[in-house]
Amino acid sequence: MQELKIADKTYTSRLLIGTAGYPNFHILTKAIAASGAEIATVSMRRVKFTDTSGENLFALLRERSITILPNTAGCFTAKDAILTAQLAREALETSLIKLEVIGDEQTLFPDVEQLLNAAETLVKDNFIVLPYCNDDPITCKKLEDIGCAAVMPLGAPIGSGMGIRNPYNIQIIRDLVQVPLIVDAGVGTASDAAIAMELGCDGVLLNTAVAKAHRPVLMAEAMKKAVEAGRAAHLAGRIPRKLYATASSPQNDIIE
Amino acid sequence: MKIRVNGKNKEVRLNLNICELLIDLELNPNQSGIAVAVDREVIPKTAWKETELLENSEIEIIRAVQGG
Numbered sequence: 001m002q003e004l005k006i007a008d009k010t011y012t013s014r015l016l017i018g019t020a021g022y023p024n025f026h027i028l029t030k031a032i033a034a035s036g037a038e039i040a041t042v043s044m045r046r047v048k049f050t051d052t053s054g055e056n057l058f059a060l061l062r063e064r065s066i067t068i069l070p071n072t073a074g075c076f077t078a079k080d081a082i083l084t085a086q087l088a089r090e091a092l093e094t095s096l097i098k099l100e101v102i103g104d105e106q107t108l109f110p111d112v113e114q115l116l117n118a119a120e121t122l123v124k125d126n127f128i129v130l131p132y133c134n135d136d137p138i139t140c141k142k143l144e145d146i147g148c149a150a151v152m153p154l155g156a157p158i159g160s161g162m163g164i165r166n167p168y169n170i171q172i173i174r175d176l177v178q179v180p181l182i183v184d185a186g187v188g189t190a191s192d193a194a195i196a197m198e199l200g201c202d203g204v205l206l207n208t209a210v211a212k213a214h215r216p217v218l219m220a221e222a223m224k225k226a227v228e229a230g231r232a233a234h235l236a237g238r239i240p241r242k243l244y245a246t247a248s249s250p251q252n253d254i255i256e
Numbered sequence: 257m258k259i260r261v262n263g264k265n266k267e268v269r270l271n272l273n274i275c276e277l278l279i280d281l282e283l284n285p286n287q288s289g290i291a292v293a294v295d296r297e298v299i300p301k302t303a304w305k306e307t308e309l310l311e312n313s314e315i316e317i318i319r320a321v322q323g324g
């Protein structure tokens with residue numbers, strides 16, 4: 001099976017995992033391992049001068065050869081997202097950036113205008129931009145044209161676990177863009193990840209579905225299998241849907 | 257002189273550079289994984305020693321945390 005290629009790097013796993021919201025660092029570490037993910041997201045925040053936990057996420061991911069994908073979560077303007085990306089590049093020695101420019105606190109939907117502006121500036125500044133965006137084919141196409149290394153439409157609002165709410169748009173986006181298509185946000189359980197992959201996505205990025213599962217490590221493993229199964233099903237080609245039955249057993253030589 | 261570090265006021269001596277500020281804050285300037293911006297401009301690690309802070313400078317010191 002072909003590997004996932006982002007910019008110049010290839011990845012065997014098509015599952016990208018978030019690192020937020022796990023019960024503790026130990027479970028986070030085990031969940032990442034169980035997911036098989038080779039890319040993990042982090043956020044950039046102010047250093048706390050009172051932090052004595054000794055937990056160093058950057059060191060943990062680096063020791064395990066996980067590609068670190070910093071995000072610009074929490075940014076509501078292109079200006080803040082750009083500065084956050086620049087700080088992340090300096091701190092983490094990576095040009096990768098998961099670009100988020102949020103438009104509204106309740107839905108966490110992207111602000112498309114600010115997102116496109118930020119993407120343009122960051123691409124010009126030699127970032128490898130992976131934008132979290134709406135499941136809108138036109139926005140995805142524009143992001144590709146700007147030079148983003150992938151497009152990452154939401155399946156549903158962040159943390160909602162609502163699954164792929166508009167599979168038809170994801171299908172249209174698949175037809176429209178050549179860069180990797182990664183569903184980012186909305187996955188609630190393994191079947192959602194499988195559906196994304198069956199629709200032809202190149203990968204799935206998820207966090208809450210694993211972190212907040214009753215057993216995060218087991219869910220991480222389930223997600224790994226779902227992404228692999230969905231990818232295989234996509235390549236195998238599903239049968240068309242029909243309203244009525246077609247017998248699969250022979251219809252002749254039946255006893256009378 | 258007065259500066260702001262991560263949104264909080266701080267009194268420091270004149271001509272303090274970024275390296276010295278980090279040590280003041282009990283942060284190891286040689287540790288990996290942190291970045292500094294002064295007045296919304298990222299200052300590369302290699303320039304920390306020679307970058308002196310000015311009165312009212314706004315400094316952001318950031319690192320990676322768990323995120324989605």
